[in-house]
Amino acid sequence: MSSALIPIDKALDFLMSVAEENPDVITVALPQALGCVLADSQHAAFDVPDFDNSAMDGYAINTADIPESGVTLDVSQTIAAGHVGSPLKSGTAARIFTGGKIPQGADAVVIQENTRAENGQVTILGIPAKGENIRLQGHDIEKGSEVLTRGHQLRAQDLGMLASLGIASVSVKRPLRVAIINTGDEVIAPGQPLGPGQIYDSNSFTLEGLLTGMGMQVIKKGIVEDSLASTEVALKSAASDADCIISTGGVSVGDEDHVRQAVENLGELGLWKLAIKPGKPFSYGRVAGVPFFGLPGNPVAVFVTFSMLVRPYLLKIQGCRTLAPPSLQIKSGFSLASANSRLEFVRVRLQTNAKGEQVLEAFGNQGSSIMTSLSWADGLAEIPLGETVALDQYLKFIPFNGLL
Ligand code: AMP
Numbered sequence: 001m002s003s004a005l006i007p008i009d010k011a012l013d014f015l016m017s018v019a020e021e022n023p024d025v026i027t028v029a030l031p032q033a034l035g036c037v038l039a040d041s042q043h044a045a046f047d048v049p050d051f052d053n054s055a056m057d058g059y060a061i062n063t064a065d066i067p068e069s070g071v072t073l074d075v076s077q078t079i080a081a082g083h084v085g086s087p088l089k090s091g092t093a094a095r096i097f098t099g100g101k102i103p104q105g106a107d108a109v110v111i112q113e114n115t116r117a118e119n120g121q122v123t124i125l126g127i128p129a130k131g132e133n134i135r136l137q138g139h140d141i142e143k144g145s146e147v148l149t150r151g152h153q154l155r156a157q158d159l160g161m162l163a164s165l166g167i168a169s170v171s172v173k174r175p176l177r178v179a180i181i182n183t184g185d186e187v188i189a190p191g192q193p194l195g196p197g198q199i200y201d202s203n204s205f206t207l208e209g210l211l212t213g214m215g216m217q218v219i220k221k222g223i224v225e226d227s228l229a230s231t232e233v234a235l236k237s238a239a240s241d242a243d244c245i246i247s248t249g250g251v252s253v254g255d256e257d258h259v260r261q262a263v264e265n266l267g268e269l270g271l272w273k274l275a276i277k278p279g280k281p282f283s284y285g286r287v288a289g290v291p292f293f294g295l296p297g298n299p300v301a302v303f304v305t306f307s308m309l310v311r312p313y314l315l316k317i318q319g320c321r322t323l324a325p326p327s328l329q330i331k332s333g334f335s336l337a338s339a340n341s342r343l344e345f346v347r348v349r350l351q352t353n354a355k356g357e358q359v360l361e362a363f364g365n366q367g368s369s370i371m372t373s374l375s376w377a378d379g380l381a382e383i384p385l386g387e388t389v390a391l392d393q394y395l396k397f398i399p400f401n402g403l404l
Pocket residue numbers: 182183184186187199200201202203204248249250251252254296297298299
């Protein structure tokens with residue numbers, strides 16, 4: 001193993017130490033807040049629910065009126081959701097529907113399946129417990145309690161919960177603007193005919209999708225030819241528009257790799273050889289003060305280095321509390337006899353084995369240019385550096401849907 005290779009943890013620690021939270025805050029209406037990061041913790045201004053109400057369709061009664069099963073009561077009123085009844089007359093029942101406000105004097109709701117109704121009366125077939133089928137005021141959210149913490153990235157259910165508190169707009173971190181530059185004389189945009197020796201740009205689409213899924217704004221700077229001048233023009237333009245710049249390709253040490261020189265001319269650059277597979281070449285620096293990531297050109301290496309290093313860095317700048325993607329321990333359905341000198345991210349799919357257990361199956365071709373491996377897979381399995389893999393060994397599995 002080359003001593004020049006940097007372990008991913010070291011690279012991540014360094015990036016975390018230089019990532020500074022962006023202070024910009026905006027106010028957005030709830031529907032637009034999906035994927036945004038809360039700038040302030042949110043508190044309940046009132047109890048939810050705000051009043052005791054029925055959890056079921058049935059009859060509101062006072063348990064003191066039902067000493068035994070089979071008691072028959074007059075039905076004195078009907079209370080539908082959104083309507084307020086009158087205090088329950090002693091010795092009577094109120095017909096009540098789910099969400100209806102419990103009338104004063106009632107202390108339980110008997111579900112209609114446990115009753116027999118006829119001629120304006122109801123017979124209670126069973127002895128109800130005090131409080132049965134009553135959703136008490138504040139049993140979901142108590143007035144004044146913190147419901148969401150600053151730095152939380154809002155999901156659909158969070159918007160619903162905020163709405164239940166009457167909150168129509170929230171203060172969130174301004175979504176970061178991230179510029180994407182794709183280098184390569186061979187790279188052209190899809191939609192045009194492919195000439196000899198050319199390939200379609202896939203990296204910008206992968207990155208755009210990942211960034212958009214993270215709630216960020218993407219500025220595509222397009223495909224840049226392999227020349228120092230063009231690379232500098234694109235970088236300068238990106239630095240004036242964006243909070244962070246990501247380039248793909250052109251960062252190795254070939255004669256047509258100009259990214260390194262261009263970034264050094266406009267700022268500073270650290271070129272790293274990471275002890276990960278795929279994704280060995282990786283660079284971080286600044287262009288006119290704006291953070292810059294130079295990712296490899298190979299599509300799988302782009303996906304892996306972005307997900308493992310750029311993603312947590314951007315989330316920290318965005319003010320997110322949770323930076324690491326969720327992971328699970330899942331049994332391996334494959335084996336690897338030879339150990340790797342780099343930590344390997346294997347593209348895997350969840351499968352059910354003959355014993356009915358969920359196991360990880362690996363894609364056949366794990367090359368760093370094999371885009372189909374990513375589309376086929378459900379996530380990445382982490383194979384620690386220097387380790388072999390035996391069948392049924394537990395591996396760390398990082399599902400793709402946790403990377404958005
Ligand atoms: P490079 O680092 O520029 O030498 O690129 C490494 C490999 O990635 C080459 O085979 C490139 O053709 C390929 N590549 C570079 N940029 C892209 C892109 N935007 N989309 C797909 N493949 C790319």
